[in-house]
Amino acid sequence: MNDPFSAAAASQIEALPATGVDWAPLLLVPVVALAVLPLVGSFPAWVTLTVAGLAMGMMIFIMASGLTLVFGLMDVLNFGHGAFVSVGAYAATLVLLPLAGWSGADSVALNLAVVALAIVAAMVATAIVGWIFERLIIRGVYGQHLRQILVTMGGAIVTEQLLAVIWGPDQIPLPVPETLRGAVVLGDVAIEKYRIFAVLVGLAVFAAMFLVLNRTRIGLLIRAGVENRAMVEALGYRVQRLFVGVFVAGSALAGLGGVLWGLYRETLTASMGGEIVVMVFIVIIIGGLGSVGGCFIGALLTALVANYTGYLSPKVALASNILVMVAILLWRPAGLYGTTRR
């Protein structure tokens, strides 16, 4: 952002430094990760668990980030978001199955190209589905939470069913390209390549969102709209148009998450999005509804805790998401970066 003020230094009053960041939530993930190291005991096992947790967390974050922004901006919670995840994964098959030769080829370039194409296909498909969804289903029920929950749930059912109509009801295998198979071995530590890939994609998405939100005018408008939509409208901006844009972008991110998650599971079912969406909801509650940063931390935290408890005490792991959520809400009732106004 331009800052003409720093250039115009005629006035003698000095600007105070910017206020500090709220650090406590940022420390949560590293503190938890380090705290369990002695409990896990073995360093290689800890690295494996941590990377697996980070990979899962990044995928959840990608799916959840769009949902939380849409909620913050327009007060719309889309219970159909999970269906977009499935749509993305199925759309990826349009590329991955015909181009199976590329994924199987012994060429890093071809392997990565086919994944990139699949991601593009998935994001375009989910963006279109999201656009239609907003038009047909959500537009009529702004500001009415009860009907919103009901129609978006209905929309999810219809979307999942349509996937089964188009692709058939059976599971679809989705092979991971050669380059992303297997593990990287460093001494005693073995890390699956696909997990590293998922972490990198997740970091890239987070960085891109951070830059867009904090360094562009659209981002400024989104942040302002999240806080007070009416006032942005009063300043003469069309929030509705902005919202459709964010909704479509959020849907596309769900599609990206769907591809990553589909490749991770290596099989697709129409209900895969509905299964993961519970985790997504928990993450955005933990993060604070509407906060992308909180959503990022929440996603990593829940996924890591799920992995650690799965290793240390499998029975506890079954309810670990709920336990993390309760603990966070006891600490900060509106979520990590929740605003009290909501």
Added chain:
Amino acid sequence: MAVFSDLTVHENLLLGARQGRLDAARLEWILGFLPALKKFWNYPAGNLSGGQKQMVAIARAIVEPRRLLLVDEPTKGLAPAIVGNLLAAFRELKASGTTILLVEQNVSFVKSLGDHVAVMDDGRIVHAGAMAEFAADRALQSRLLGLAMEAH
């Protein structure tokens, strides 16, 4: 007046600028009469006091030249010194060709700025006319504004 509490003062002003960037000379002029904004430039506006928020809102409204300004009680919550600054700024805006529709209880502020005046009582306009005439007619003022006049 309301500001975006999660955004910094700088970002609040950027939102008022439809062209997407702040004009350095105009900003210098604004910060000249609202110096506190400079101090809290990178602070979230929500952390400011009521009067300072008021300044942010005023600055946001005039950050770019406009043909018409609708202003509702801009002096509320401002320190007297700042009210003087604001008056000078509004005069400059007026001189540069901006029409200002001002709703205000501070009669002396109004008198030194307006060309026309309308007095409202219980939702209805009970007097309308030229400000010069109104300012000169003490009897009219005390009839319309009552004792409140003496206080100013």
Added chain:
Amino acid sequence: MIRALLSDDAPRSRLLAALLVAILVGLAVAPFVAGGARALNTAATICVFIVLVASYDLLLGYTGIVSFAHTMFYGIGAYGVGLALDAMGPTWWAVITGLAIALLVTLLLALGIGLVSLRVRALFFAMITLAVASAFGVLASQLSDFTGGEDGRNFQVPELLRPSYRLLDNDVLGRAIDGRLVTYYLLFFASLALFLFLLRVVNSHFGRVLLAIRENDFRAEALGYRTVVYRTLANCISAVVATLAGSLMALWLRYVGPKTVLSFEVMTDILLIVVIGGMGRMYGAVVGTVLFILAQNYLQAGMGKAAESLAVLPWLAKALHPDRWMLWMGILFIACVYYFPSGIVGKLRGAGK
């Protein structure tokens, strides 16, 4: 007498009244008319689902909050009775103990969820119930030593309810008076009583306060009603009735498993029935359940025939495949929310006037 039973909430439409009487009589004589186990099973499912759906409507229609944990409470009731019968043997004591434990667990969970999330807002409640219910589902299917896991558990019911038991030696109207018949009438009368109880609740002062909160919680609070207390209480009543419905279902099926009593499909069925039948109208639960379950059991076959005849249009044929039944229900559901928020019963009442 009838007025008192219906809590002064008459159907207010001849067509609706006729439909309700037909359903009541139909369910009452079902064992003697219905040929075969499948038809009787359908009738029993209808009885239990009417209660389950009506108790959900107390939340959705009358209190205006969306819960995704209703099947959890239904499941707690079913598992409570089922596991107790499995562990303690087929005695009535086992039924009572299981039911008591289930009710206690239900009350604790409903209170806990309510107090944590009902003070915030409807959306929060919906999300938290979804999260808790799905965690509960995972627990039930993973703690297989205790619950039987994905396979669930088969168990023996008390002797009186067993198919082999004969209450009378002779057949009546060509039907053996066996334990199955006794179980059916246990379900029928218990469901009828629970339904009338819910009708009483929504037509009481308490019910009217709930409606006031649904319309404008801020004003209701200003009138001096603690909205959190009322909402939490409604949540508890609804959960307890769902638990009872679950235990009835367990007695009928002599089996509990996550698919039949805890799955999200059951939850979406309940949602669809409430909305299609008519939110905020107890009779909607009756009409909606009967239509939905009859359609589910018999109309799907018709879809299959339609699909075969449309083989020339492969996409439409696929969409009409019996397994795609939920596609059409989903579309109907969205249409109802948009265009007929008062559902079938609202339409019937509107037409009767």
